[in-house]
Amino acid sequence: MSIQIKNLSMEYKKGIKSLNNINLSIESGIYGLLGENGAGKSTLMKILVTLLQPTEGIIDINGMRLERKNYEQIKGIIGYLPQELGLYPNLTVQESLEYVGILNGMKKDDYKKQINYYLEKTSLTEHRNKKNRQLSGGMKRRVGLIQALLHNPSILIVDEPTTGLDPEERIRIRNLLVDFAKNRTVLFSTHVTEDIAATCDKLCIMRKGKIVYDGSISALISVVENHVFTCMFHDEAEFQRFQKDYRVASKIYKADAIEVRFVSADVPRIPCKKCEPSLEEAYIYHLYVKEKEEGIQ
Numbered sequence: 001m002s003i004q005i006k007n008l009s010m011e012y013k014k015g016i017k018s019l020n021n022i023n024l025s026i027e028s029g030i031y032g033l034l035g036e037n038g039a040g041k042s043t044l045m046k047i048l049v050t051l052l053q054p055t056e057g058i059i060d061i062n063g064m065r066l067e068r069k070n071y072e073q074i075k076g077i078i079g080y081l082p083q084e085l086g087l088y089p090n091l092t093v094q095e096s097l098e099y100v101g102i103l104n105g106m107k108k109d110d111y112k113k114q115i116n117y118y119l120e121k122t123s124l125t126e127h128r129n130k131k132n133r134q135l136s137g138g139m140k141r142r143v144g145l146i147q148a149l150l151h152n153p154s155i156l157i158v159d160e161p162t163t164g165l166d167p168e169e170r171i172r173i174r175n176l177l178v179d180f181a182k183n184r185t186v187l188f189s190t191h192v193t194e195d196i197a198a199t200c201d202k203l204c205i206m207r208k209g210k211i212v213y214d215g216s217i218s219a220l221i222s223v224v225e226n227h228v229f230t231c232m233f234h235d236e237a238e239f240q241r242f243q244k245d246y247r248v249a250s251k252i253y254k255a256d257a258i259e260v261r262f263v264s265a266d267v268p269r270i271p272c273k274k275c276e277p278s279l280e281e282a283y284i285y286h287l288y289v290k291e292k293e294e295g296i297q
Contacts, residue, residue, distance in 0.1 A: 008057030
């Protein structure tokens with residue numbers, strides 16, 4: 001199970017590329033996709049699920065060339081949860097899922113079994129007879145994820161699957177995706193670095209339609225060792241001046257001080273200590289600090 005992407009570009013307007021010469025190899029397991037809004041993540045996913053046609057480039061999905069004559073076959077092996085999800089408001093959760101099972105050509109016994117399994121896995125069993133319009137945003141995301149999983153696709157593409165979920169449900173969904181990814185390919189796009197750290201071995205960071213990083217999480221973090229620091233401020237105005245020059249990852253207000261973790265290309269000329277980097281700090285470094293140092297705006 002794999003997705004091979006070569007020299008992929010997408011140009012909405014002449015001279016303006018939302019994707020610029022993307023090259024990726026996505027194998028079995030969960031592959032993370034990180035990037036700020038407008039980085040090109042959703043565009044890439046829409047191309048992979050045949051909703052958009054790229055300006056140029058080649059994509060092979062499980063050995064099939066992504067081109068119009070193969071669209072129906074490719075759709076049959078892909079499950080997709082978009083960022084903007086539309087559910088029929090007057091159908092119940094159960095009816096919505098049965099409808100998806102029928103559309104996918106599944107046997108009644110098979111989709112009934114799958115629906116029961118995933119309703120339990122996503123804590124929606126007791127809500128199965130609710131109308132979609134009665135659901136919270138987080139519940140709708142879970143219903144959308146079940147729709148994507150229902151026909152047991154060999155490739156799953158999910159855009160922000162944990163949006164609107166509480167911490168306990170986020171963990172449930174992450175575990176569900178990890179279990180599903182055995183012998184399958186899952187492309188997992190999110191803004192939540194904690195979700196990526198808990199599920200993925202490899203990831204890609206995108207910025208302005210280009211790839212900033214493609215590789216393992218461990219290698220990503222190792223690059224930022226010696227670039228993450230912590231220090232204390234006792235004056236808010238002093239901290240505000242500091243924040244103009246450094247990329248702050250987190251701050252904690254204590255009784256008489258502000259404890260700050262920040263990312264810097266060089267050792268700062270202030271009292272501070274090096275600390276063990278997190279994935280979020282590695283992401284900040286590659287996306288902002290390193291890019292700035294290399295003169296990429």
